[in-house]
Amino acid sequence: xxxxxxxxxxxxxxILIHSQxxxxxxxxxxxxxxxxxxxxxxxxxxxxxxxxxxIFLFGALIHRFPGSNLxxxxxxxxxxxxxxxxxxxxxxYFIVSGAILFAKYTIILKSWMLPLTPKWVLISALGIxxxxxxxxxxxxxxxxxxxxxxxxVIFLGFVTFSLKDxxxxxxxxxxxxxxxxxxxxxxxxxxSYQGFEYALFFAPFVLTKKNTVVKTxxxxxxxxxxxxxxxxxxxxxxxxxxxLKLIPEPVFYLVKSFSFKVIERxxxxxxxxxxxxxxxxxxxxxxxxxxTASSLFKNKKRTPHVFITVAxxxxxxxxxxxxxxxxxxxxxxxxxxxxxxxxxxxLILLFxxxxxKSGGEQ
Amino acid sequence: MTNKxxxxxxxxxxxxxxxxxxxxxxxxxxxxxxxxxQFQKQTGKIIYLDTLTDEEKLDKMLGKAFQQRKDxxxxxxxxxxxxxxxxxxxxxxxxxxxxxSCALFLRDENKIYLFDTPLETERSPEEPENxxxxxxSHLGFVENLRTNIFFIRQRVKSEQLRIKYxxxxxxxxxxxxxxxxxxxxxKDTVKEIEKRVKSITIDSVFAPGFIEECIEEKPLSPFxxxxxxERPDRVEAHLMEGRIAVMSxxxxxxxxxxxxxxxxxxxPDDYNNRFYAGTVFRWFRLLSFFGTLLLPPLYIALVxxxxxxxxxxxxxxxxxxxxGVPFPPFFEAIFMAVTVELIREAGIRLPSPxxxxxxxxxxxIIGDAVVNAGLVSNVMVIVIALTAIMSFTxxxxxxxxxxxxxxxxxxxxxxxxxxxxxxxxxxxIVIHLCKMESFGVAxxxxxxxxxxxxxxxxxxxxxxxxxxxxxxxxxxxxxxxQGKSREWFxxxx
Numbered sequence: 001x002x003x004x005x006x007x008x009x010x011x012x013x014x015i016l017i018h019s020q021x022x023x024x025x026x027x028x029x030x031x032x033x034x035x036x037x038x039x040x041x042x043x044x045x046x047x048x049x050x051x052x053x054x055i056f057l058f059g060a061l062i063h064r065f066p067g068s069n070l071x072x073x074x075x076x077x078x079x080x081x082x083x084x085x086x087x088x089x090x091x092x093y094f095i096v097s098g099a100i101l102f103a104k105y106t107i108i109l110k111s112w113m114l115p116l117t118p119k120w121v122l123i124s125a126l127g128i129x130x131x132x133x134x135x136x137x138x139x140x141x142x143x144x145x146x147x148x149x150x151x152x153v154i155f156l157g158f159v160t161f162s163l164k165d166x167x168x169x170x171x172x173x174x175x176x177x178x179x180x181x182x183x184x185x186x187x188x189x190x191x192s193y194q195g196f197e198y199a200l201f202f203a204p205f206v207l208t209k210k211n212t213v214v215k216t217x218x219x220x221x222x223x224x225x226x227x228x229x230x231x232x233x234x235x236x237x238x239x240x241x242x243x244l245k246l247i248p249e250p251v252f253y254l255v256k257s258f259s260f261k262v263i264e265r266x267x268x269x270x271x272x273x274x275x276x277x278x279x280x281x282x283x284x285x286x287x288x289x290x291x292t293a294s295s296l297f298k299n300k301k302r303t304p305h306v307f308i309t310v311a312x313x314x315x316x317x318x319x320x321x322x323x324x325x326x327x328x329x330x331x332x333x334x335x336x337x338x339x340x341x342x343x344x345x346x347l348i349l350l351f352x353x354x355x356x357k358s359g360g361e362q
Numbered sequence: 363m364t365n366k367x368x369x370x371x372x373x374x375x376x377x378x379x380x381x382x383x384x385x386x387x388x389x390x391x392x393x394x395x396x397x398x399x400q401f402q403k404q405t406g407k408i409i410y411l412d413t414l415t416d417e418e419k420l421d422k423m424l425g426k427a428f429q430q431r432k433d434x435x436x437x438x439x440x441x442x443x444x445x446x447x448x449x450x451x452x453x454x455x456x457x458x459x460x461x462x463s464c465a466l467f468l469r470d471e472n473k474i475y476l477f478d479t480p481l482e483t484e485r486s487p488e489e490p491e492n493x494x495x496x497x498x499s500h501l502g503f504v505e506n507l508r509t510n511i512f513f514i515r516q517r518v519k520s521e522q523l524r525i526k527y528x529x530x531x532x533x534x535x536x537x538x539x540x541x542x543x544x545x546x547x548x549k550d551t552v553k554e555i556e557k558r559v560k561s562i563t564i565d566s567v568f569a570p571g572f573i574e575e576c577i578e579e580k581p582l583s584p585f586x587x588x589x590x591x592e593r594p595d596r597v598e599a600h601l602m603e604g605r606i607a608v609m610s611x612x613x614x615x616x617x618x619x620x621x622x623x624x625x626x627x628x629x630p631d632d633y634n635n636r637f638y639a640g641t642v643f644r645w646f647r648l649l650s651f652f653g654t655l656l657l658p659p660l661y662i663a664l665v666x667x668x669x670x671x672x673x674x675x676x677x678x679x680x681x682x683x684x685x686g687v688p689f690p691p692f693f694e695a696i697f698m699a700v701t702v703e704l705i706r707e708a709g710i711r712l713p714s715p716x717x718x719x720x721x722x723x724x725x726x727i728i729g730d731a732v733v734n735a736g737l738v739s740n741v742m743v744i745v746i747a748l749t750a751i752m753s754f755t756x757x758x759x760x761x762x763x764x765x766x767x768x769x770x771x772x773x774x775x776x777x778x779x780x781x782x783x784x785x786x787x788x789x790x791i792v793i794h795l796c797k798m799e800s801f802g803v804a805x806x807x808x809x810x811x812x813x814x815x816x817x818x819x820x821x822x823x824x825x826x827x828x829x830x831x832x833x834x835x836x837x838x839x840x841x842x843x844q845g846k847s848r849e850w851f852x853x854x855x
Contacts (some may be wrong), residue, residue, distance in 0.1 A: 010812075113667075113782055125779065125786050133793045141809035143796040265671045272781040279789055 006207045009216050011142035015202060015284060016220040018145045021152065021227065022281025026274065028192050028228060029250040036185025038170065038241055040258040041233040043095040043185030047126075048225025050186060051193045052079045052325075054342060055221055058196075059214035060204050061118045061349045065356045070141045070345065071202040071295050077351045086344070087296055093340045095309055098282065099316035101331060102126065103326045105278050106317070112252060120318060127314050134286040134310075136304045138205055141283060151276045156227075158270065159234045162254050166237035190234040191334060192228060195281070196221065197341040201288055286310055328332035365674075371452040373474060377467045379454065380474075384409055384465075387456050394459075395675040399424070399466060401437055409455075416481040420464055423477055423705070441466070445475040460535065481514035484509060490592035490614070492759060497634035505752035507537055507611040513594040514541060518601065522546070524683040526556065528608070530573070535567040538573070541597070546604040548837045550577050551801045555606055555619065570615045573608060580798055584768060586760040587800045589618040589625050596630055604838030620801035620836070622808070624820035626758040627651070632823045640823035648821060650752035654765045655791075657752070658695045659776035659784050661745045665691045667780030684739040692777035694738045701728060706750075807835040 007015070057317040065073045071090070073142045075083030106122050114122065133144060177185075199217050206213055236251040238257075256267035258265060263269065290305035320326045366522035371506075374380050381396055388394050393413045399406040408424065423444050449455065450473050455465045462480025488508075490502035503510045511525060513816070524544040529535050538559060542552055558577040567573060570590065578587040591597060592614045597607050600618045607776040608617040625660070627647045632640035664672060665684060672680065687694060709717040729747070732738045749769070756762040768791060775783035798805035808816035813834055817826035832838045848853075 104596060109782060114779060117779060121779070123781070125783075129786060129789055129793065132790065133796075136797055139811075140797050143804060143806060144793055145793060145808075146810040146812050147796070262673065263671060264673050265668070268668050268671050272785040275782060275785045277791060 002017075005138045007138045007142060007202070007203045007205050009206065009208050009212050010200075011138065011145075011203060011217050012206045012208075012213070013092065013220055014142050014145040014149065016217065016224060017137065017193060018148060018234050018277070018280035019198050019284035020193055020220075020224050020281075022195075022277050023101055024192040024194075025228070025231065025277070026108060026249045026251050027104075027231045029189050030244060030248050031115065031243045032185045032232060033241070033250075034062065035093060035177075035188060036182050038172075038181050039175060039177040039235060040185055040189075041171070041181050041229050042175070044189050044232050044305075045225065046182065046227040047189040047193060048221060048229070050190060051196055051225070052218065054346070055196065055199075056223065057216045057346055057349055058200055059217070061200065061345060061352070062213055064349070064352055066079065067204050069204050069291075069295075070348075073200075073337070073348055073352070074344075077348050077355065084296065087292060090340060091289060091296065091309070093208060093293045094285060094292060095312045095338055096316065096333065096336075097307070098285050098313035098328070099320070100330045101278075101285065102313055102317035103320045104330070106253075107323055107326060108249060109271070109275075112249070113268060118343070122351070124312055125316055126275075126278065126282065127310050130282045131306055133283045134290065134306045135328040137200070141287065142312060144283075145280055148276050148280045151273050152227075154273060155270075155277075156230075158255050158258075159231055159251070161258070161265070162234050164240050166234075167240075168237065171233070171236050171238055186281050191337055193221075194337055194341060195284065196224075197345065198229050198284060198288055200345060201291060229231065235253075289313075371454055372632075373450045373455075374451050376473075378470060379528065380467055381407055381409065383452055384456060384459070387458075397557065398811065399468075402438065404468060406466060406468040408464060408466050409459065410479065411459055413718055414460070414462035414481055415464055415479050416462075417615070419479040420477070424464075424466070441475050444477065446643040447476045448473045457535075460724070482506065487513075492815045493593050493596070493627070493629075493757075495593075495631045495634070498630055499593070501594055502592045502596065503609075505612050505614055507539055507609060510594075510609055510614075510616070511539060511541065511575075514597055514601075516608075517598045518543075522621065523601070528556075528560055530559070530562055530565060530567045531565060534567070534589040536567050538567070539609045540614075541601065541609060542605060542606040543601050543604065546602070546832075546838050546840055547606050548604065548839070550650075551620065551837075552606060553606065554801055559608065567610065570613050570617055573610065574617055575659055579800055583794065583798060584764045585623075585795065585798065585805070586626070586758065586764065587805070588796070589621045589758070590615045590760070591618060592616075599630070600625075600842075604612050604832050604836045604840075620803040622800075622803060622833075622835070623795065623805050624809070624822075626695065626756065627758045628819075631779065633826065635823075637825045644823055646823065647755055647757065649759075650755040651765060654749050654753040654756075654762070655769050655772060656784065656788070657745055657749050658699065658769055659772040661742065662691045662695055662773055662783055663776040663780040666777060680739075680741055683741050686736045687739045689737070690738075690775060690777070691742065694742045695746065695773055696731075696770075698738055698742060699749075699766075699773075701732075702750045702765075705831060801834075802837070803835045803836065808833065812834075 013148065029040065032043050036043040043332070045166050059097040061073065065076065071083065071087045074086050078086075105126060109122055110117070110119070133141060175182075199213070203213050203230045204215075208216075232355065235254055236244065238246065238254055239250060244250060252267050252271060255270045256265065258266050260266065261266050286306060287307055293305040293309055294300055294302045320329055373385065385394060385396070388411075391411075393411055395410055395412045399408050407547050408420075410420065445466075447454075447458075452474075455474055455476065458476050458828050459465060462478075464477045466475040466477065466480045468475075483812045484506045487504050488502055489500040495501075501513060503513065515523060520543070522543050522545045524542055526540040528540070530538050540552070540556060540559065555577065559573065562573065562576045564572060564576070574588050575581055580587065589600070593601075597616050597738050598616065599606060600621075603611045603618065605618050608619070609615075628645055631642075632644060635643070663682065669677060682693070689697075701724065705720060708724070709720045712720060725747075730742050733740055733743055749766070753762045756765065771786045772784060772791075775787040777783075779786065795806050796804075796810060804811055805815065815831065818832055821827050827844070830843055831841050832843055834841070
């Protein structure tokens with residue numbers, strides 16, 4: 001089943017975008033607003049620039065180790081044993097990320113649509129879908145993502161529609177939050193960019209020239225940055241700063257305020273559509289997780305690992321009870337994102353220069 | 363396996379032993395006729411299966427002709443030209459006899475003459491009942507493979523049209539033809555189809571469904587992966603796209619492969635309409651796909667979970683209709699859906715006057731009484747009736763059935779999780795469709811993987827002179843379908 005993993009540039013683009021845009025986008029505007037106030041949109045832009053710098057570094061890494069994924073790079077640079085340990089840690093990092101994703105999804109779904117449905121039903125429904133798609137190869141996954149992109153278009157349409165009630169005074173004066181707050185906001189926003197580092201795993205699968213990998217990553221980043229900035233800006237123009245503080249899911253509230261002749265509450269439809277984006281991001285996450293797990297063992301078959309890793313995540317997310325606990329836990333978990341997605345790859349690049357190591361198949 | 367027949371069996375030296383052997387091989391069946399043959403001094407035996415042989419043809423070949431012939435030398439040249447084959451293999455004779463041939467044994471000769479004299483009874487071709495069109499050809503296939511191929515050859519007068527015969531069925535030996543354009547169809551696909559068709563070892567291939575189920579990639583999928591058609595013009599269109607048709611003896615259907623999901627929404631009528639109408643009708647068909655799948659679940663979710671989504675005026679309307687109904691909407695829906703299926707199933711095999719009565723009794727009387735009795739709400743009857751009509755709008759009968767059945771699991775999940783249930787179960791179906799492939803062609807192509815140009819003939823019907831290329835997923839040998847067909851228009855300007 002996994003023999004047809006070769007993807008082209010377009011498919012790579014889709015996979016990266018869908019891994020980035022997912023659960024977090026709904027709450028993003030509120031998260032940033034708590035720090036950067038009316039300058040949240042600048043934070044999003046700065047985060048995009050920050051990620052772009054990382055993409056160039058990652059590009060250098062991919063260039064130095066053509067045809068190998070992050071784990072193979074790690075093994076080449078710091079040795080087999082340490083490499084395996086690090087891969088193991090990565091695996092757990094992904095599993096816990098998945099658990100947080102599942103938990104956040106249930107919170108939002110429960111508060112917006114299904115308050116009485118037991119948590120395990122919602123989580124296992126998502127889990128089944130994730131497993132069903134993640135066991136297949138990247139070509140099939142990217143086929144699904146083409147269809148899922150329709151949801152992004154609808155989403156953009158809704159957000160653009162809200163601009164008719166925009167109030168430009170809400171973001172004035174620009175820069176009032178102060179440089180430090182804006183930077184802190186952009187650190188928070190960069191969490192929503194999680195998924196760009198997956199390029200380090202997918203790069204060997206991409207059937208193009210070396211430069212195009214970086215080019216595609218750059219396009220992805222431009223798209224995501226503009227997408228986030230636009231979303232944040234639209235919510236900021238729609239809600240006053242005081243309102244934004246109180247609403248945890250600004251995008252849903254935005255849609256909720258509309259009302260059409262036939263559909264009184266478009267937010268309910270919108271929440272259902274958002275589930276598609278949740279599925280796409282969990283699928284990529286668990287594709288990577290199972291890939292990581294399978295690279296730990298001699299048997300390279302990925303399918304059983306998909307089942308195991310999703311099961312671990314499901315159980316973990318069921319252990320997290322209540323909104324506060326989940327929020328606390330995900331806050332605690334933030335530094336790990338910086339460690340695993342940014343610091344380790346950059347260190348690997350540094351070491352590879354210091355120890356003069358490069359490799360992979362040419 | 364057919365090894366027993368392929369095995370060579372040398373003929374005996376005497377006619378009597380040869381005849382006994384054949385009679386015994388046929389287990390002394392009563393319709394095996396053994397006549398004497400005499401011409402001047404030459405004597406022999408003619409053997410044929412009475413029920414399979416056209417006596418008139420036989421008489422023309424072996425009866426009348428001899429009244430003009432005078433000598434033996436002439437007899438031999440004559441026989442050699444008329445016979446389809448001469449052989450000394452008794453097994454071959456047996457297998458030819460089952461196809462309607464006639465065998466001639468001559469005294470003191472070590473070969474057997476075989477004559478092609480099959481009885482051909484066939485009904486005259488009619489317009490297929492289930493694929494009617496308003497304009498264009500009204501010809502449909504019949505139950506005779508040769509006639510069917512004749513229809514295709516008549517339309518495609520090309521030396522590139524290639525037909526490959528194989529025999530399937532270890533007991534019934536049915537002829538199967540694989541038809542394709544040699545200069546268009548992908549060679550590997552042809553090879554693969556041939557390989558899969560030949561691998562079938564079943565004693566009787568009694569319906570085309572047997573072949574279909576044995577060669578498709580996902581046999582457990584609810585979705586049809588091959589297109590059935592009874593129309594030569596449709597077969598021609600698909601052959602010209604670079605697809606391959608598999609036809610079988612005694613069946614009016616051609617199986618076309620590899621097809622994608624959107625092929626099931628095309629009808630030959632689209633191309634005889636103005637392209638606006640063709641496009642819009644195609645949209646309606648696609649809409650019916652989604653409608654059949656999602657309308658009942660949407661209603662269930664609306665009534666059961668998300669009342670607030672419909673505008674206020676509608677709420678009071680729906681509420682007054684469902685107020686007296688004692689069942690939850692899910693059971694209402696199931697009850698009505700089952701009723702519709704029963705009416706369809708009852709009407710389909712009955713002669714048309716009774717079928718119509720069933721339709722009236724079932725549709726009008728039950729529908730009306732059920733609402734009056736307060737068992738099912740008005741709105742639910744409307745929803746289910748609309749769903750049934752939509753499912754019959756899909757040109758492919760198989761796909762229509764599939765979709766109606768698939769809406770059941772979505773209804774169940776809608777009754778448990780509301781909209782979220784609908785989306786999650788629908789996604790499951792979409793993911794399944796994304797996974798499907800038929801001979802290397804993605805089932806959802808040209809939508810996923812996206813080929814924007816080809817959407818012109820999949821979800822729309824662009825003017826014919828704009829459809830220049832064949833589907834890329836088919837990997838045909840020639841991609842261009844036409845040059846610039848409206849060149850004159852630009853020349854004039």
